[in-house]
Amino acid sequence: xxxxxxxxxxxxxxxxxxxxxxTESKPKVTHxxxxxxxxxxxYFFEAARFEEQAxxxxxxxxxxAYTATWNKGYESINFQGFVRVDRDDExxxxxxxxxxxxxxxxxxxxSAGFKKVYWGVAESNHLVDIINQTxxxxxxxxxxxxxxxxxxxxxITNKIGTFDLFYLPYHRKRTFAGETGxxxxxxxxxxxxxxxxSGAEEWRQDVAVRWKHYFGIVDVxxxxxxxxxxxxxFAFDALGNINAFYPVIHQTGLELQLTHSAFLWKLxxxxxxxxxxxxxxxxxxxxxxxxxxxxxxxxIGILGEYSYxxxxxxxLNALQxxxxxxxxxxxxxxxxxxxxxxxxxxxxxxSKIFSLEASRRFGSTWTVEIEARVxxxxxxxEFILSNFQDDSFLRIAISKFF
Amino acid sequence: xxxxxxxxxxxxxxxxxxAQTAQEKGLxxxxxxxxxxxxxxxxxxxxxxxxxxxxxxxxxRTMTTKTLELTxxxxxxxxAFNSPKDVKGTATLTYTHKVGSDDQWLYLPSIKRVxxxxxxxxxxxFVGSEFAYExxxxxxxxxxxxxxxxEKNGLLLVEQDPVDPKSGYTRRIVSYxxxxxxxxxxxxxxxxxxxxxxTLTYSNYKLYKDKFWRAGTLKMVNHQSNKETLxxxxxxxxxxxxxxxxxxxxxLQRAGK
Numbered sequence: 024x025x026x027x028x029x030x031x032x033x034x035x036x037x038x039x040x041x042x043x044x045x046t047e048s049k050p051k052v053t054h055x056x057x058x059x060x061x062x063x064x065x066y067f068f069e070a071a072r073f074e075e076q077a078x079x080x081x082x083x084x085x086x087x088a089y090t091a092t093w094n095k096g097y098e099s100i101n102f103q104g105f106v107r108v109d110r111d112d113e114x115x116x117x118x119x120x121x122x123x124x125x126x127x128x129x130x131x132x133x134s135a136g137f138k139k140v141y142w143g144v145a146e147s148n149h150l151v152d153i154i155n156q157t158x159x160x161x162x163x164x165x166x167x168x169x170x171x172x173x174x175x176x177x178x179i180t181n182k183i184g185t186f187d188l189f190y191l192p193y194h195r196k197r198t199f200a201g202e203t204g205x206x207x208x209x210x211x212x213x214x215x216x217x218x219x220x221s222g223a224e225e226w227r228q229d230v231a232v233r234w235k236h237y238f239g240i241v242d243v244x245x246x247x248x249x250x251x252x253x254x255x256x257f258a259f260d261a262l263g264n265i266n267a268f269y270p271v272i273h274q275t276g277l278e279l280q281l282t283h284s285a286f287l288w289k290l291x292x293x294x295x296x297x298x299x300x301x302x303x304x305x306x307x308x309x310x311x312x313x314x315x316x317x318x319x320x321x322x323i324g325i326l327g328e329y330s331y332x333x334x335x336x337x338x339l340n341a342l343q344x345x346x347x348x349x350x351x352x353x354x355x356x357x358x359x360x361x362x363x364x365x366x367x368x369x370x371x372x373x374s375k376i377f378s379l380e381a382s383r384r385f386g387s388t389w390t391v392e393i394e395a396r397v398x399x400x401x402x403x404x405e406f407i408l409s410n411f412q413d414d415s416f417l418r419i420a421i422s423k424f425f
Numbered sequence: 426x427x428x429x430x431x432x433x434x435x436x437x438x439x440x441x442x443x444a445q446t447a448q449e450k451g452l453x454x455x456x457x458x459x460x461x462x463x464x465x466x467x468x469x470x471x472x473x474x475x476x477x478x479x480x481x482x483x484x485x486r487t488m489t490t491k492t493l494e495l496t497x498x499x500x501x502x503x504x505a506f507n508s509p510k511d512v513k514g515t516a517t518l519t520y521t522h523k524v525g526s527d528d529q530w531l532y533l534p535s536i537k538r539v540x541x542x543x544x545x546x547x548x549x550x551f552v553g554s555e556f557a558y559e560x561x562x563x564x565x566x567x568x569x570x571x572x573x574x575x576e577k578n579g580l581l582l583v584e585q586d587p588v589d590p591k592s593g594y595t596r597r598i599v600s601y602x603x604x605x606x607x608x609x610x611x612x613x614x615x616x617x618x619x620x621x622x623x624t625l626t627y628s629n630y631k632l633y634k635d636k637f638w639r640a641g642t643l644k645m646v647n648h649q650s651n652k653e654t655l656x657x658x659x660x661x662x663x664x665x666x667x668x669x670x671x672x673x674x675x676x677l678q679r680a681g682k
Contacts, residue, residue: 057510090682095665101682127679130670141537166536179673235674237528242541284526285545314546315593318616319650322549357476357484357553359512387484390511424510 052093059086061422067205069413075202082109086120097127103170107161113201113214114160120170132177137170140189142233142246144280144289147347147367148306148330151276151291153248154231156195163206163396169195184236191229194219194251194269205414210265217255218268220298227251227271235278244278256299270297285312289328302333308347320355326365344370349378358383372402388425394418451571451583458607459566465637467493467667471659476554479651486512486552489680492563493667499523500563501672505680516681518672519544521563530674532681539674548593555623555645555654557593560614569597579604595619605630608638616649623647633663 065080084107092099103121107114123136140154154171161167174190196214200207221227229250236243252272257265273296281288292305308328316323326349330342349365360383367376377397384390394417401412445453469491477483487507494500499521506515514534521527527544547559569585576582581601587594598613609627616622629641643656670676 057513059510096679099682125679127676129668132675132679139537141539143538144540168536177675179670179675181669185673185675237541280541282528282541282543285543287541287543312543312546315549318548318593320550320553322546355550355553357478359553384509384511387509388511422511 055090057088058425063420065418067416072413080110099125111201111204130179134175144278145291145306147328148342150293160198187233189231194225208410220270240282242280246276248274272297304332306330322353324351373400374402375399390422392420447573450573455566461606468663470661473657475655477653499565514681518677523565523567532677534681555647606638
């Protein structure tokens with residue numbers, strides 16, 4: 024029923040465009056079809072905490088994409104699919120990352136369908152980003168997202184910035200590792216078992232708005248989201264069982280970046296209100312790049328970020344009072360070789376997470392990615408992280424692009 | 426009587442010319458070149474970049490470049506990568522400023538992120554090529570100081586010294602073709618130690634709209650590393666009617682997808 028509503032909105036918006044289409048002399052449509060096949064191997068080098076878990080996780084993912092563009096690029100239909108087959112049944116999943124129609128004209132743009140939208144400026148923590156649900160089984164850093172059904176309207180002005188309005192008619196539940204998967208809690212959380220505070224459940228009609236502008240060296244954005252939260256809220260019963268549900272939230276977000284010489288100063292912050300919980304969180308830091316050090320293109324960037332979260336140990340991302348230090352190294356060679364190494368340290372406990380991400384291209388259609396995450400001296404009282412203390416892993420992924 | 430007036434006039438003209446310093450003449454040529462290219466409005470072009478290492482192995486990348494001409498401040502440009510496929514959709518948006526640093530945003534299609542980036546690293550190579558970022562940015566007159574060197578075979582040779590201390594060059598020797606709308610024929614780049622670093626040659630010129638010369642091929646040779654980068658431009662379109670709306674961060678995401 025709600026789907027028909029989306030189509031209704033689409034048709035309404037579509038009517039005037041069809042007329043302008045007819046007056047165009049030759050409707051030239053460009054089609055593009057692509058496919059990425061990614062083979063992946065994850066090796067967890069410590070003995071599993073739970074019986075059903077394993078050490079070796081071979082996996083394969085297919086990422087097809089199709090784009091049709093016409094009206095000089097001002098109109099398009101975009102599709103991005105995703106299928107993964109993995110040893111963990113819950114990580115074996117598929118998704119429509121994107122399937123939307125887009126039209127731009129003058130100083131406005133509208134998109135309708137499944138889409139991905141990113142908000143934020145920080146590197147180690149993504150607080151403000153709320154439009155899409157996290158595909159948590161995909162990556163540890165939470166940067167992989169599920170496609171979100173939406174109608175997005177953007178109004179662009181030179182003087183007072185860009186305004187984005189979002190109508191989000193359906194909520195997607197977060198994915199969690201299954202019984203055989205690593206990086207999970209003692210109690211296996213099933214995606215479908217999580218309930219909603221809202222009586223309308225996943226069909227609650229959500230809205231969001233964002234204003235973004237820039238003045239000289241300052242980039243700023245303020246956003247507000249009202250609807251089903253993307254992060255589940257955890258509560259415990261007397262027996263210690265987890266009861267998790269999606270609350271109805273109001274979230275106001277601030278993004279600020281100052282770009283001065285080779286410095287990027289960053290701040291992102293949220294205030295989230297729900298009946299069960301109100302809290303404030305922020306991530307602030309800087310990035311400085313020593314460019315072209317050797318006269319041969321070598322860039323070495325240093326990153327430092329601090330994260331604070333009022334939820335304390337209940338912060339789902341476990342970044343309640345933490346410092347991140349990292350370095351981004353780019354060779355700027357023909358293979359686009361790059362590295363990101365970092366360490367996250369909890370200021371209240373001994374917990375540390377070290378990470379390495381490296382990638383390069385081979386030939387023109389192959390890429391190799393290496394990722395390592397090491398959980399070190401994770402404090403037992405860490406509500407979230409203590410579950411992952413034996414889940415340090417090495418991941419290698421080889422992709423072929425067609 | 427008449428003769429003497431002519432003599433005086435000729436003498437005046439001569440002394441005026443000689444009174445013009447080499448710096449003034451250099452600046453005059455740069456301004457004439459800018460003037461000759463004024464009014465193109467906007468353009469779009471498909472660009473193929475062929476990178477060749479010292480062993481002759483090549484790799485290719487393709488991109489679409491859109492430019493909007495602005496006169497009060499510098500031009501705006503949008504570059505979107507089409508290949509290699511793993512970087513397809515990666516795009517940059519640049520607002521050139523006549524004075525001060527350019528504003529630049531990068532779009533990363535895998536996570537749909539727009540990131541403001543520093544334009545500080547001008548001397549760094551553009552996507553592993555022999556072109557530095559500063560070689561590809563909009564050439565505003567204000568970014569250099571000028572000295573006219575000589576006129577040779579109809580070419581005007583001008584030395585250009587970058588104003589910005591972050592530039593990778595001490596100077597560039599630029600050859601303007603005076604009879605062909607002051608189009609560039611060759612640029613020699615001298616590194617910070619004042620040693621010849623690179624030579625850029627322009628070829629396969631075509632005249633668009635009876636006014637605008639655009640080279641079909643740019644060849645950059647690095648004399649110190651023996652690497653080369655070839656740029657091939659195809660399908661220049663000057664009939665586009667761009668406005669600033671086509672160079673917003675929303676347009677950047679649309680170009681990348």
